[in-house]
Amino acid sequence: MHAQRPTDPMYALDSTSVSTARRPPRSRRRKITITIASVLTGALVLTGAGIALAYKNFNDNINRSDFSLPLVDDVLDDSGEQNILIMGMDTRRDQxxxxxxAEIYDAIRAGDETDGGYNANVLMLLHVPEDRSKAVGISIPRDDYVEIVGAPLGVEQSKIKEAYGLALQERMNDLYDSDTELSDAEIYQEARAAGRQTQIETVSHFLGDVRIDHFVEMTMGGFYHVAQAVQPLTVCLNQATVDTYSGADFAAGVQEIDAEQSMSFVRQRRDTSEDGPFLTDLDRSRRQQAFMISLVDKLNTKSTLTSPKTIASLMDATTTHVALDTGFDVLSFVKMAREVSKTGVEFVTLPILDFDIIDGSYVNTVDQDEIQRIVAAIFAGTYFDGGYEASAASDAVEDVEDAYADDEYTDDDDVDESSEAPAASDSTPQLNETGLPVYDSWDAPIRAGAIPCVN
Incomplete structure (x- = not known):
């Protein structure tokens, strides 16, 4: 039986994403993805005979797919270290x-199911060394202009976030054009697996053909459910800020935020007040890092992990909104995460050179050689101790208005009126009057140990 091409808009990619007539939707809003350790830890608080059944049901209901890295030499090298790619998908649907x-759409202020898409708008490689010291989250700006492995749909270079959607569309087209007996649902899952494969390969190649052991993929709905399960969370902002697009309305200093405010916190990329801070899309990556630190801090409290309601919500978010690779051992990862939590996680945002316009799209230009040197130093454990400093963006982008306002990656029809790339900053944070570290730009590495104050 030949599968019929569906008419649901979820199967049509936005024309700004891929140059083809058949495209799955892409959002103009970014979402955040949370490390799965926070979600899975709840499984360990169950006791008695029920733990085996609860874990089996939980584990069996998680979406999974395989991936391979043909360009990586040491992919089978089991050294004890782990490299886990966290992907946050731009979709308003579940896995x-x-x-x-409907109440979730109202709460996240991000449209409905017709707005979502298949950009990997959050890309973070979590590197955990064998001795579990100096674990580092490496944030990859979503608009970095890179080689797309395999050139899906004939696209050889594009924003790194688009590798997923391009490969998904190509696979979906192939399946619907073939004499397949797969159902629409099976074709959809096959296409999602193809998207993951290409996204993971593209990230690995961009970073220097590095080994990636596992992936964690989460939707926007999953982030909201996690935030709702553990609310309130403690964050710190350097300045008061308002943004009518994301709904952000925050005071300066340390404060607690609920799930809806968390969505605004991690989505805000500009200030719409007259005297607020200057923000860009890169500052939003910094917000996401700060949120993850606050989440881990909250989950480390005994009361959070002993609440049956919290545990049930976290496990439901995982099974409904998370995908993992088939080799991902949940309990082993939880054990590793607990070891890492003793020293915390540091965060590095990979540098960009400048903003540019290529084929009508605003992109980040990068020095790939430098990026690969940075990643190699992180893996070797010398990045922080050796004082490696990246040459972050410094050149002005001439005559470019609304640098992040094109339809390809605005997330709420909003406009960032920046006209130059942010400059580099000192990597040693100052402390504010409450003793918390202050990070006043997007590029300084975040050190483990305290809730960071960010823009």
């Missing part, structure tokens, strides 16, 4: 492609 409840 089965089903719409979310």
């Amino acid at each position: 089965n492609g089903d719409p979310l409840p």
Whole structure:
């Protein structure tokens, strides 16, 4: 039986994403993805005979797919270290492609199921060394202009976030054009697996053909459910800020935020007040890092992990909104995460050179050789101790208005009126009056040990 091409808009990519007539939707809003350790730890608080059944049901219901890295030499080298790619998908549906409840759309202020898409808008490689010291989250700016491995749909270079959607569309096209007996749902899952494969390969190649052991993929709905399960969370901002697009309205200093405010916190990329801070898309990556630190801090408290309601919510978010690779051992990862939590996680945002316009799209230009040197230093454990300093963006982007306002990657029809790339900053944070570290730009590495104050 030949599968029929569906008419649901979820199967049509936005024309700004891929140059083809058949495209799955892409959002103009970014979402955040959270490390799965926070979600999975709840499974360990169950006791007695029920733990085996609860874990089996939980584990069996997680979406999984395989991936391979043919360009990586040491992919089978089991050295004890782990490299885990965290991907946050730009979709307003769950992992089965089903719409979310209406109340969730109202809460996240991000449109509905017709707005979502298949950009990997959050890309972070979590490097955990064998001795579990100096674990580092490496944030990859989503608009870095890179080689797309395999050139899906004939696209050889594009924004790194688009590798997923391009490969997904190509695989979906191939399946619908073939004499397949797969159902629409099976074709959808096959296409999602193809998207993951290409996204993971593209990231690995961009970073220097590095080994990636596992992936964690989460939707926007998953982030909201996690934030809702553990609310309130403590964050710190350097300045008061308001943004009418994301709904952000925050005071300066340390404060607690609920799930809806968390969505605004991690999505805000500009200030719409007259005297607020200057923000860009890169500052939003910094917000995401700060949120993850606050989340881990909250989950480390005994009361959070002993609440049956919290545990149930976290596990439900995982099974509904998370995908993992088939080799991902949940309990082993939880054990590793607990070891890492003793020293914390540091964060590095890979540098860009400048903003540019290529084929009508605003992109980040990068020095790939430098990026690969940085990643190699992180893996070797010398990045922080050796004082490696990246040459972050410094050149002005001439005559470019609304640097992040094109339809390809605005997330809420909003406009960032920046006209130059942010400059580099000192990597040693100052302390504010409360003793918390202050990070006043997007590029300084975040050290482990305290809740960071960010823009």
